[in-house]
Amino acid sequence: MRGAGRGAVRGTAAVAAAALLAGCGLGTEPAGTKTEAAPGSAATRSPAAPSPAVSPSPAASASPAAKGGTVGAAGSACPLPVPVTFDTAADWEPKKVKPITDPDLEELNELLEQGTLTLGCEIDAKPAGYIGFLKVWTDDAKDTTPRAALESFVAGDDSPAKAVYRDVRVGKDGALAATEVTYLVTSALLDEQKKARALAVMTPRGPLVLELGGMDTEEHEAMLPAYELAKATLAVTAN
Structure with missing residues (x-):
């Protein structure tokens, strides 16, 4: 069963992340250097600040970010198994996700599957000054719907709560029908609830889910x- 043992694996990953945050930090700069964080990012907030009450937002209110590149097509930084392309935000770093082959770390492959979907691409916000990813998940099921794909995806997450689904139009001039969900998950690292959201579209080769996470x-x-930019530029390119 997909997702079995996922909570334990996430817990292990959270401990590793905590050690990284407490130790050498998230960047690769040598000692004595400093990276300027983006306004509003975790690095600029006081750790003593209390966490506000969290509820899933019905819709995003942000304007799309400036374009940095495009992913999805063959030859891009993240070629996808479904015929979809979209733009990525400036300074965000896309990377194709591959299964882990190291026997000592193979259990982390549990994190590459959620519900019926498999993680194929991560777009890292760290170079832009944030802590989080825009992730792309796909499935080869052609007899499903965006809503069904999202329901499976949310059910496979950690302690999902208060999911709100809505039908939306995405892509240039709203060319694509999609389903979007906002919900809450419990962070294993921070031991508190945080917002999550995802969007699903159908392609001739199965569904694609675009997920926006974040440390908190x-x-x-x-x-x-960055998420709004991806939504606005999503395109199904071929059969």
């Missing part, structure tokens, strides 16, 4: 412009 709710909301 404030980080998630600060990264919404």
